[in-house]
Amino acid sequence: MYAIAYGVRYAEAMSAAKQPIxxxxxxxxxxxxxxxxxxxxxxxxxxxxxxxxGLEALSMRSLGTRLGVGATSLYRHVANKDELIExxxxxxxxxxxxxxxxxxxxWPAAVTRSAHSLRAAILRHPWIASVLGQVGLVELGPNVxxxxxxxxxxxxxxxxxxxxxxxxxxxxxxxxxxxxTSEAAYLSLLAxxxxxxxxxxxxxxPAAEQVLQDHPRLRDEHLARGYDxxxxxxxxxxxxxxxxxxxxLRSRLESSG
Amino acid sequence: MYAIAYGVRYAEAMSAAKQPIxxxxxxxxxxxxxxxxxxxxxxxxxxxxxxxxGLEALSMRSLGTRLGVGATSLYRHVANKDELIExxxxxxxxxxxxxxxxxxxxWPAAVTRSAHSLRAAILRHPWIASVLGQVGLVELGPNVxxxxxxxxxxxxxxxxxxxxxxxxxxxxxxxxxxxxTSEAAYLSLLAxxxxxxxxxxxxxxPAAEQVLQDHPRLRDEHLARGYDxxxxxxxxxxxxxxxxxxxxLRSRLESSG
DNA sequence: ACGCTATGCGTACAGTGTTCGCATCTAGAG
DNA sequence: CTCTAGATGCGAACACTGTACGCATAGCGT
Numbered sequence: 001m002y003a004i005a006y007g008v009r010y011a012e013a014m015s016a017a018k019q020p021i022x023x024x025x026x027x028x029x030x031x032x033x034x035x036x037x038x039x040x041x042x043x044x045x046x047x048x049x050x051x052x053x054g055l056e057a058l059s060m061r062s063l064g065t066r067l068g069v070g071a072t073s074l075y076r077h078v079a080n081k082d083e084l085i086e087x088x089x090x091x092x093x094x095x096x097x098x099x100x101x102x103x104x105x106x107w108p109a110a111v112t113r114s115a116h117s118l119r120a121a122i123l124r125h126p127w128i129a130s131v132l133g134q135v136g137l138v139e140l141g142p143n144v145x146x147x148x149x150x151x152x153x154x155x156x157x158x159x160x161x162x163x164x165x166x167x168x169x170x171x172x173x174x175x176x177x178x179x180x181t182s183e184a185a186y187l188s189l190l191a192x193x194x195x196x197x198x199x200x201x202x203x204x205x206p207a208a209e210q211v212l213q214d215h216p217r218l219r220d221e222h223l224a225r226g227y228d229x230x231x232x233x234x235x236x237x238x239x240x241x242x243x244x245x246x247x248x249l250r251s252r253l254e255s256s257g
Numbered sequence: 258m259y260a261i262a263y264g265v266r267y268a269e270a271m272s273a274a275k276q277p278i279x280x281x282x283x284x285x286x287x288x289x290x291x292x293x294x295x296x297x298x299x300x301x302x303x304x305x306x307x308x309x310x311g312l313e314a315l316s317m318r319s320l321g322t323r324l325g326v327g328a329t330s331l332y333r334h335v336a337n338k339d340e341l342i343e344x345x346x347x348x349x350x351x352x353x354x355x356x357x358x359x360x361x362x363x364w365p366a367a368v369t370r371s372a373h374s375l376r377a378a379i380l381r382h383p384w385i386a387s388v389l390g391q392v393g394l395v396e397l398g399p400n401v402x403x404x405x406x407x408x409x410x411x412x413x414x415x416x417x418x419x420x421x422x423x424x425x426x427x428x429x430x431x432x433x434x435x436x437x438t439s440e441a442a443y444l445s446l447l448a449x450x451x452x453x454x455x456x457x458x459x460x461x462x463p464a465a466e467q468v469l470q471d472h473p474r475l476r477d478e479h480l481a482r483g484y485d486x487x488x489x490x491x492x493x494x495x496x497x498x499x500x501x502x503x504x505x506l507r508s509r510l511e512s513s514g
Numbered sequence: 515a516c517g518c519t520a521t522g523c524g525t526a527c528a529g530t531g532t533t534c535g536c537a538t539c540t541a542g543a544g
Numbered sequence: 545c546t547c548t549a550g551a552t553g554c555g556a557a558c559a560c561t562g563t564a565c566g567c568a569t570a571g572c573g574t
Contacts, residue, residue, distance in 0.1 A: 037521080070523045072563075073330025077521095081562065091422040105279075124305035132279055133438055135444025140465070144301030163481035164497075165474075171432070171498030179427070181390050189393025192482035208397070215402055217409040217422075238559065248505030292553080316530065327554045329532080333550095338531065521570080530561065539552075544545105 037069055040079040043087045047125070051086070054192065055127040071194055087129055090141030094127055095121045098150040107158035108246050114151055114178045122180040126191070127182035132177070159253055168249050175245050179238050197230055294326055296334045300344045304382070307345070311449070312384040342388055347398030349385055352378045353408040354384055364415035365503050370431045372499055379437040383448070386441035389434070416510055427504050432502050436495050489514055 034043065045067055050058055060081060064071040078084045097117040099110040122128055136142050146171070154167035190200055210217040225233055292298065302324055307315055321328040335341045354374040358489040379385055393403050405426070412422035447457055454455060469476040482490055 033403030060563080061561080062379070062407040064523095072524080072565095073522045075563070085426070107352065131390065133386035133388065133390055133442050136442050136449075140468065142468075145468065145475065148272060149474050152478065156474060162477045165479035166481075167494050167497045168501075170436070171501055173501070174435030174439065174498060175428070175432045176435070177439070182431065182434070185390050187395050192393075211397065211402065212401075214404040217406050217413060218402060220419045221423035224423075225297055236425050237427055240424045244425075244428055244505030244509060245432070245502055246505070247508055248501030251504055251508060252501060317532085329534095329555080330553045332532075376527080516574085518572085518574105519570100520572100521568105523568085524566100526565085527563090528561100531559095533558085534556090535554105536556105537552100537554080540546090540550090542550105544547085 032066060037067065037073060040082070042067065042074055042077055044092050046084060047091055049123060050127045054188070055130050083133070086135050086138070086141065089128065089131060089135050089138055090143045092121055092125050093138075093141065093147055094143035095124075096145050096147045100150065101153040101155070101157040104157045104159065107154050108250065110154050111151075111172060111241060111246060115152070115172060118173075118176050119180040119183075119238060120178070122184050123187065126184035126188045127193070129181035129188065132181060168252075171249065172242075172245060175241060176231075176240050179241060183234055190208060201230070268269050294324065294330060294334060294475075296344070299324065299334055299341070300330055300348050303341060303345050304348055307384045308382060311445070312387050339391070343392050343395070346385065346388060346392050346395055347400045349378055349382050350395075350398065350404055351400035353404045355404050355412070357407065358410040358414040361414045361416065365507065367411050368408075368429060369499060370505065371411070372429060375430075375433050376437040376440075376495060379434070381443065383441035383445045386438035386445065386456050389438060425509075428506065429499075429502060432498060436498060440491055440495075457485070472475065 042063070046058060046063055049063055049066060056254075059071075060074055061071040064074055068076075078087070095117075096114065098114045101107070101110070102178075123183050132138070139148070151169055152165055155168050156162070190197060195199055196204070208222075212222060264279045294409075296343055298404055299320070303315060303320055304322055306323060317331055318328040324331075331341075334346070352374075353371065358364070360366070387397070396405070408426055412425050414421070417425050444509075447454060450457055452460070465479075469479060
């Protein structure tokens with residue numbers, strides 16, 4: 001498919017070369033037709049593809065096609081698919097909104113905002129749940145480092161000592177990632193099923209109730225909130241846990257400083 | 258390979274059938290030679306394969322070979338590779354040690370123990386990090402439900418109201434999973450590199466120090482504890498965060514009850 | 515005008531998950 | 545003991561994957 005398109009483009013270039021005034025046409029035709037394949041373009045197109053069609057739709061060939069390029073051309077700018085995925089993860093971290101550390105007393109609000117921003121990014125790109133576990137060294141990505149540095153600043157100005165600030169940050173990050181990736185995995189499954197959440201829940205209800213009969217406590221919890229708007233429930237659950245985590249950190253800060 | 262083995266077995270059965278006393282030999286030869294392919298056997302062999310050779314070594318064919326069986330035979334007992342993975346995840350949850358809810362006051366100790374047990378299971382099977390994000394509905398697995406029910410009991414007897422106990426449990430689970438899967442992902446990468454952690458750290462040091470120059474706060478944190486035994490550091494980090502989470506939950510319990 | 519280097523790409527290969535239809539084995543009924 | 549129905553194993557085949565290799569080309573510096 002792209003081979004045909006390329007053939008056409010190539011023919012145009014050839015006929016243009018026959019013109020007596022080559023300078024204008026031969027100088028940089030490439031730039032206009034194809035904005036030059038670059039790592040940035042590959043990565044951001046990969047994110048788009050992942051958002052639109054999900055993780056299993058990302059292959060080197062499909063990505064190449066979207067960029068009007070052969071699959072193997074990508075390997076000039078990216079070592080392999082794993083590296084591409086590392087880059088994609090770092091790209092997503094770039095979307096975070098971490099406030100700068102101004103007034104020390106505001107740290108809980110600032111961390112809360114960062115946490116919600118991370119959750120939102122994960123839910124915007126649910127495929128990241130499947131991918132986070134495969135990437136060993138996220139920590140070295142430039143965006144990850146930039147945002148970590150900013151987040152760390154919040155904990156430092158809050159009064160956490162060096163050596164402890166990192167632990168506090170990791171605690172919050174672990175909570176947010178754990179909570180959000182589980183949400184994202186669920187939402188991915190839902191999306192793959194093609195149903196709305198209501199339909200899905202309804203079709204699952206008989207099996208669920210069957211299996212909840214032997215688990216009274218799970219059943220009680222389900223009955224307590226199982227019929228509210230699920231999106232709202234998820235947000236409340238996230239906020240609840242985040243408050244507990246921040247409470248725990250705050251009390252530690254007060255008792256030690 | 259297994260085709261040859263099967264051929265031999267088959268020939269034996271045929272020659273045995275010629276004997277005048279067939280009863281002993283023809284009755285149930287199958288049972289002894291091959292313990293009958295069953296879903297349980299498939300799942301537990303898959304776990305062994307994953308532990309020994311890692312996630313990318315798990316294919317239907319390789320798993321079949323280990324069981325002395327063709328790849329496609331597995332599909333009689335398992336719908337999918339995805340389903341196999343769901344089963345495998347549930348199997349791992351079966352290893353958890355969640356104390357039963359006896360004395361209400363002991364809940365922080367009991368939850369702490371459960372948390373460490375979950376972390377240990379994840380680190381014993383590091384591949385689970387890569388796989389957790391792919392499984393949408395872990396919650397319905399029988400082992401997951403059993404352990405959740407037990408964990409929930411801890412929070413109920415602690416005094417958390419129905420509707421809140423689930424939130425408290427999710428908070429702890431999210432923290433533990435977030436922290437442990439990130440550890441596991443790192444350890445998987447390390448294992449794939451074939452190096453010891455010291456070698457690995459040493460070979461990474463120049464690049465790391467280079468990149469830490471522009472991030473003074475990350476650098477400080479690194480210098481504060483970067484030279485201790487990394488395993489110990491990870492355990493301390495985990496314990497620190499867990500204490501904060503439980504503190505937050507405890508203070509919530511005291512202020513509302 | 516000429517060569518150098520970076521870039522694109524077609525081909526090929528080994529390996530994947532999964533479907534299909536055929537052989538075989540096992541249990542139970544007559 | 546025989547016969548049959550259903551469960552189980554399996555080889556071949558298909559569409560698709562990531563990626564190594566080598567050749568063609570483009571654009572730049574001389």
